[in-house]
Amino acid sequence: MNRTMITATNTMNQLQKQIDMIGNNLANSDTNGYKRKEATFSELLVQQFNNQRNVEAEIGRLTPNGIRQGVGAKLGQAQMILTQGSLKNTNRELDFALTNSKQFFKVLVQDGENNDVRYTRDGAFYISPTGNGEALLVNGSGHPVLDENDNFITFPENVERFNLEGNGEVTVRDRNGTETTFDLGIVQLEKPQFMEQFGGNLIGLPANMQNLGVNEAEIITNIQGAARNGISLSQRMLEASNVDIGKEMTDMLNVQRSYQFQGKSISMADQMMGLVNGIR
Known part of the structure; x- marks a missing residue:
């Protein structure tokens, strides 16, 4: 399995937890006193490649030196939001x-x-x-x-x-x-x-x-x-609960799109590996 597949798989696993959290918020939108939960994400470990031996050649560069390859994102915190309900x-x-x-x-x-x-x-x-x-x-x-x-x-x-x-x-x-x-x-x-x-x-x-x-x-x-x-x-x-159904539905759509994007990445990586394996 190549790095693209690993990164996408790790991220999809964490996105599923956020989908479950949003679903729980929506299910409790009519529950008295329920406080919604909100997910925040952070990066997993990043591998640094210092591909430029001469740092002097990078003068004027706007981005950090080297190449950083991540392995996906993780659910950093599931925070309970205590805003007052109506x-x-x-x-x-x-x-x-x-x-x-x-x-x-x-x-x-x-x-x-x-x-x-x-x-x-x-x-x-x-x-x-x-x-x-x-x-x-x-x-x-x-x-x-x-x-x-x-x-x-x-x-x-x-x-x-x-x-x-x-x-x-x-x-x-x-x-x-x-x-x-x-x-x-x-x-x-x-x-x-x-x-x-x-x-x-x-x-x-x-x-x-x-x-x-x-x-x-x-x-x-x-x-x-x-x-x-x-x-x-x-x-x-x-x-009443402090769940905003409109916001939760918008967040659900955004997470689903991110999930689909990660799935597409796995499909594309699989196709590229198939092309490589098919070379004679």
């Missing part, structure tokens, strides 16, 4: 929309035998009765929503009204007029590029933080105490 009014008391683009709700997810804290922008919450006269606040997938201290949020089962008081504090009133308050658990992302994306519109901390040279405190901040004054939250509203 808000839609639902007039439902258990719908909450975060209006600070770096803030996320906390939920607890059971992963095998472990319980892990995950984060989401989807503020569509529901009531799940526990069977002992109390109810649990959960998200659309049934995962418990956590408060600022990572505890379950519970309240009387005969709840009648939810009211957002501010700073993420919610007051619950049951049919007897008894009021219960709880603080929604909210974190702020400091380094979103380190977050790992999971299914169910959830993100979480990477398992290899030590290898990445970061710790949890550098990636996220749990908003507690006086810092909760910085929480920006609206009730009876949900945040």
Whole structure:
């Protein structure tokens, strides 16, 4: 296999990952609070040929000396874009929309035998009765929503009204007029590029933080105490995804053309090799 085929094959493999990423964005264009991902590319290793022994002969050259032959491009980073999505009014008391683009709700997810804290922008919450006269606040997938201290949020089962008081504090009133308050658990992302994306519109901390040279405190901040004054939250509203379908379709066309170009390069290289092999 010649260099042209190697370069094109390497690049096609990476372009396919970008196509998958764009497809995932389009599939989640109607998902509440979904944040699109954007790919950036960088060059693979480049081989340098210094074909000019006399550097003095290259005076006045506008390009760098020598010849550089690359071996394709690679997906350098898949970045999560945190721009704010549009808000839609639902007039439902258990719908909450975060209006600070770096803030996320906390939920607890059971992963095998472990319980892990995950984060989401989807503020569509529901009531799940526990069977002992109390109810649990959960998200659309049934995962418990956590408060600022990572505890379950519970309240009387005969709840009648939810009211957002501010700073993420919610007051619950049951049919007897008894009021219960709880603080929604909210974190702020400091380094979103380190977050790992999971299914169910959830993100979480990477398992290899030590290898990445970061710790949890550098990636996220749990908003507690006086810092909760910085929480920006609206009730009876949900945040739409920040996916621009027009942009994603344009990016898809550009990637497909690049993919076709690489495929054409392989075909042309194969034809040239056939001509060479056919010389007698």
